[in-house]
Structure formats: C-alpha cells, structure tokens
C-alpha cells in the first residue's frame with residue numbers, strides 16, 4: 322500500500338535511520354514483531370524490558386511507514402466524544418478507554434526518561450475549539466461528561482478564549498496534559514536502544530507474506546522464502562493489516578499536512594498549545610522544536626493514492642485558509658507538505674490482542690487520530706498477555 326506522499330517533515334529533519342540488514346536465512350526467535358513503526362518499536366520495548374527475546378521485521382526501510390507522516394500530537398481525547406463513546410461501548414469501557422489514553426502519555430514520558438532517549442517529547446496544553454453554536458453545545462455536554470468522570474478538562478467561553486488565546490470562536494475545551502513528539506525519532510531511538518542493550522534484532526526490507534500455525538509454534542514466511550519460527554507473532558503492520566488479518570476492521574481515509582517555515586517566538590499563540598476543532602473536516606495544529614507550525618486535516622474518506630495525491634495542492638490551500646481564519650495576523654508560510662493514509666474504526670477505538678481465527682498471534686492495531694497513544698496501550702497490553710498477567714484486553718477486543 323502507498324501510505325504517504327510528498328515530503329514528510331520528520332524524514333527530512335532526521336534523515337534515514339542507519340539501515341538494518343535484510344533477512345537472508347531461516348531464523349528462530351521467541352517473539353516475532355511484524356512492523357517497525359512506533360507500535361512495533363513500543364511492543365519491542367515492553368517485551369525486551371520483560372526479558373523476552375524478539376525480532377522485528379519490516380517490508381520497508383525501518384520505521385518509514387505512517388510513523389514518518391504523523392503529526393504526533395498526544396491527546397487523551399479521541400475522535401469520538403466521551404458521551405458518544407458511552408452510547409457505543411457502555412460507560413465503564415468508554416471511561417476506561419479515555420483514562421488509558423491519558424495514562425499512556427505519562428507512560429511514554431517515563432519510557433523516554435528511563436532509557437534516556439530523545440523523542441522531542443514536550444508537554445503541551447490543548448484546545449478543542451467549538452467551530453459553531455452546535456459545536457459549542459457538544460463541547461458543553463462533553464465537558465459535563467468528562468468532569469463527571471474526573472478527566473482533566475476546563476470549558477472556556479468566548480471571552481475567555483479570546484482573552485487568553487486571541488481566538489474568536491464560541492468556546493473551547495482546554496486541558497494541560499497533552500503532548501507532542503517526533504515519532505520517527507522516538508521510534509528509531511527505541512529500536513536502536515534495544516538493539517544495543519537488549520539483543521533486539523531488526524530486519525528491514527523483509528516482507529512477511531504468509532503465516533503458518535503449527536501445534537507448538539508459528540512460522541512467518543518472507544517474500545524471499547525464508548522462515549522465521551517463533552512462539553508468538555505480534556502483528557503491528559499499521560494500516561496495512563490486510564495480508565495478516567482476515568477480517569476488515571477499518572475504513573481507510575486520507576489526510577493532508579504542511580509545516581511552515583520557522584517563525585519567531587513572538588509569532589506564536591499563547592502556550593503554543595495543540596489546537597483542533599469540532600468542524601468536519603477539521604484542522605489540527607501543533608508547533609515544532611525549531612519553531613514551525615504544523616497543520617493537518619481536511620481528511621477525505623477514501624484511500625486511493627492517485628486521487629489522494631492529486632488533491633495535495635488544493636488541500637494545502639484549504640488548510641492554510643482555515644488556519645488564517647483562526648489567526649488572521651499570522652506570518653505563517655508553507656515550507657514542506659505531505660499527505661498520508663490513516664484508518665478509522667466504527668467506535669474510534671483500536672483493536673488489540675488475540676483474534677480467534679489467528680492462533681499464536683497478537684494484533685496491535687491502533688487506528689484513528691490517536692494512533693500513538695493506542696500504540697502505547699497496545700504494547701503494554703501485549704507484553705502482559707504474553708507474560709500471562711491480567712489485562713483490560715476485552716476493552717479493545719475484536720468481538721467487543
């Protein structure tokens with residue numbers, strides 16, 4: 322699948338990671354992880370920390386799937402309002418899912434600090450803007466719901482929003498426990514750390530085309546015909562799950578992003594907070610360490626790469642126009658732009674854990690706008706499943 326086009330900023334900023342070898346013999350390992358994006362890297366991290374022997378394979382150059390295209394905003398609030406999610410999956414599960422997303426941001430910070438690696442992690446506040454009167458009504462209901470379950474949230478009215486952020490909208494939900502990272506850097510550093518310290522082995526350009534289940538083990542067969550024998554396989558293939566999972570569990574969409582030229586400190590809004598909005602299509606906004614503004618959005622509900630790429634210029638203009646409506650005096654100018662595919666599930670939650678038609682496999686499919694927080698949750702949960710510890714895996718089960 323063609324996951325992205327254009328010039329993803331993180332790849333330009335960091336350059337390609339040191340390449341890994343391509344598999345050229347049969348091997349054995351305890352756990353095979355398919356996919357070296359942020360999900361696979363986090364799964365490898367948790368398993369290595371648990372003393373499990375792992376191999377990671379990727380059909381591309383390591384970590385160059387959706388992870389390089391991400392805007393990498395970390396928010397506990399998912400695309401589905403909590404009050405809507407309660408309708409869909411029940412109160413207990415919906416609240417737990419939100420709480421887990423919140424915890425995952427702290428978990429990620431802890432990992433970075435513990436390993437002393439660099440993922441450009443920065444805590445940020447976040448604004449969820451009401452784009453119109455209906456949006457504000459929804460935000461009021463969402464505020465009451467989140468407050469009831471003690472999730473961190475403040476409701477700003479029009480005046481408070483204008484006074485504090487100089488944004489002229491009906492109101493916004495505000496929280497100060499969001500974050501932003503450079504996912505590609507983090508992913509590369511995680512893999513390198515465990516390669517050096519935990520005996521992790523990573524193979525690039527190694528495509529798994531078939532999986533065979535045996536009584537005591539499972540075998541992955543690569544495009545070149547080599548066999549990887551393992552006790553378990555963790556599938557972390559991002560939005561390319563079709564070759565590993567029989568069931569269709571997501572809708573594939575396209576999204577568009579640009580990053581501005583660097584600006585001066587005084588050219589930014591208060592707190593350089595993350596911003597998104599209730600309008601559909603929406604824009605999502607963050608800043609970078611080198612003082613750029615990154616704006617994405619104007620999603621389309623198709624995946625066709627030709628059709629997706631043909632719209633890039635037009636989408637850029639639309640995103641810029643929407644941004645300038647929020648900040649009419651901004652000196653923003655586009656530097657690089659790209660677009661990417663992303664998947665969405667019906668309830669906005671990921672699929673994590675076992676699937677009855679795929680014995681000896683765990684899936685880590687963190688779909689939606691919060692893919693990275695879901696990756697953290699999936700990685701920790703799969704480690705617990707493998708080590709036989711209790712988990713909340715029912716929350717994200719395929720048959721939920």
Ligand SMILES: Cc1cc2nc3c(=O)[nH]c(=O)nc-3n(C[C@H](O)[C@H](O)[C@H](O)COP(=O)(O)OP(=O)(O)OC[C@H]3O[C@@H](n4cnc5c(N)ncnc54)[C@H](O)[C@@H]3O)c2cc1C
Pocket residue numbers: 324355356357358359360361378379380381383384385386387388389390391392393394395504527528529530557558559560561562564565576577578617660661662663687688689690691692693694696
């Ligand atoms: C433009 C954009 C903006 C986004 N913004 C955000 C955001 O702000 N916050 C957020 O949390 N999330 C965001 N996301 C989503 C987030 O980036 C993804 O959820 C996350 O990067 C997925 O990581 P992954 O490791 O699961 O997938 P990937 O990074 O795609 O990694 C999967 C890897 O598996 C490999 N693979 C697949 N099948 C096979 C196979 N059979 N054999 C071998 N290798 C295989 C692929 O080559 C790939 O490298 C965004 C996504 C996009 C595209």
